[in-house]
Amino acid sequence: MDLFKFFGRSGGGSKDIAKDRLQLLLIHDRANVSPQFLEMVRGDLIDVISDYIEIDESGLDIKLTRTKRERDGATVPALVANIPIRKMKEKIR
Amino acid sequence: MGEVIVITSGKGGVGKTTTTANIGTGLALEGKSVVLLDADIGLRNLDVVMGLENRIVYDLVDVVEKTCRLKQGLIKDKRFPNLFLMPAAQTKDKSAVTPEQMMELTKNLAEEFEYVLVDSPAGIEQGFKNAIAGASRSIVVTTPEVSAVRDADRIIGLLEANDLKNPQLLINRIKLEMVKRGDMMNIDDIVDILAIDLLGVVPDDEQIVISTNRGEPAIVDDRSLAGQAYRNIVKRILGDNIPFMSLDTDEGLITKIARVFGFVRK
Numbered sequence: 001m002d003l004f005k006f007f008g009r010s011g012g013g014s015k016d017i018a019k020d021r022l023q024l025l026l027i028h029d030r031a032n033v034s035p036q037f038l039e040m041v042r043g044d045l046i047d048v049i050s051d052y053i054e055i056d057e058s059g060l061d062i063k064l065t066r067t068k069r070e071r072d073g074a075t076v077p078a079l080v081a082n083i084p085i086r087k088m089k090e091k092i093r
Numbered sequence: 094m095g096e097v098i099v100i101t102s103g104k105g106g107v108g109k110t111t112t113t114a115n116i117g118t119g120l121a122l123e124g125k126s127v128v129l130l131d132a133d134i135g136l137r138n139l140d141v142v143m144g145l146e147n148r149i150v151y152d153l154v155d156v157v158e159k160t161c162r163l164k165q166g167l168i169k170d171k172r173f174p175n176l177f178l179m180p181a182a183q184t185k186d187k188s189a190v191t192p193e194q195m196m197e198l199t200k201n202l203a204e205e206f207e208y209v210l211v212d213s214p215a216g217i218e219q220g221f222k223n224a225i226a227g228a229s230r231s232i233v234v235t236t237p238e239v240s241a242v243r244d245a246d247r248i249i250g251l252l253e254a255n256d257l258k259n260p261q262l263l264i265n266r267i268k269l270e271m272v273k274r275g276d277m278m279n280i281d282d283i284v285d286i287l288a289i290d291l292l293g294v295v296p297d298d299e300q301i302v303i304s305t306n307r308g309e310p311a312i313v314d315d316r317s318l319a320g321q322a323y324r325n326i327v328k329r330i331l332g333d334n335i336p337f338m339s340l341d342t343d344e345g346l347i348t349k350i351a352r353v354f355g356f357v358r359k
């Protein structure tokens with residue numbers, strides 16, 4: 001590990017790190033203090049997807065998390081939905 | 094009817110009490126009648142910052158429980174024309190009063206005073222709920238640190254959920270040198286993230302410590318930069334349009350400081 005990078009050298013620019021960390025934190029905080037947020041997304045997702053696929057609504061799991069972006073390995077917020085499929089609807093065959 | 098303004102923050106120790114003392118004194122110096130209400134029950138501080146700790150007889154809880162009359166719970170600050178303090182109780186805890194009682198208390202005070210400033214305790218629990226109960230306007234204090242801004246964001250959400258729309262932001266303890274070398278979030282960064290109106294910026298200033306030692310708010314000190322910043326904030330509360338300045342222009346440090354804290358117009 002590059003220790004110099006890790007400890008931020010002798011200062012300069014640490015505010016950008018602070019700002020990035022803060023922005024990431026707040027995306028999570030803001031979604032979590034509003035329980036309706038994920039419920040709304042969940043409801044709308046079910047509506048949209050159900051047009052094409054028969055899903056197991058009770059098994060649907062949706063959450064806000066962090067993930068590493070492939071391009072540069074940066075941590076970014078991500079909305080992850082796990083949607084168990086029962087079967088495809090007839091009309092799209 | 095006067096205006097009830099709550100000064101709050103989420104994170105502790107960022108300068109709520111200092112802000113309440115200075116803004117209150119500044120409003121009194123501008124000729125307004127003001128009462129400072131210490132809602133930090135169990136950890137009262139405002140009396141000490143104001144230098145009035147030796148004059149306490151009754152406190153907020155005594156008034157709420159009707160052990161004494163409203164007027165008996167008020168300490169007059171003799172140094173200023175129309176400034177009063179209602180101290181918090183020190184031996185009780187935050188559950189000693191309810192939001193309903195606070196609502197009634199601030200309403201009664203607002204009938205007597207033009208400004209009722211409520212110094213909120215840190216946190217988001219009972220003490221916070223009490224402090225905001227009767228308020229119609231709110232000031233959120235933060236320092237330029239990740240944890241303080243994060244907590245400010247949480248508080249802003251709670252204020253809005255409690256029908257205190259348009260909270261105003263006060264950024265305290267800015268260090269110009271650190272901002273300049275990119276080691277402290279600047280005003281734009283913080284306003285950008287929190288997305289509320291900026292009321293003012295107060296520099297980190299040794300004079301705050303000195304004036305707290307003496308029990309005289311820094312706003313009365315002409316040489317104090319923080320005092321100057323608080324004078325500008327008071328004018329903005331009264332509705333004057335005192336411009337904010339940018340930190341990014343390349344000019345001498347003194348003019349820059351002057352700009353940041355509003356001595357010089359753009």
Ligand SMILES: Nc1ncnc2c1ncn2[C@@H]1O[C@H](COP(=O)(O)OP(=O)(O)OP(=O)(O)O)[C@@H](O)[C@H]1O
Binds near residue numbers: 107108111297302
């Ligand atoms: N602008 C400033 N420059 C230097 N010191 C400051 C400044 N503002 C506040 N302080 C100091 O920071 C400390 C905390 O301030 P204060 O008591 O006002 O915070 P608070 O938010 O009321 O804290 P609490 O959450 O415990 O009630 C005090 O020692 C105070 O003197």
Ligand SMILES: [Mg+2]
Binds near residue numbers: 109110214
């Ligand atoms: Mg305090």
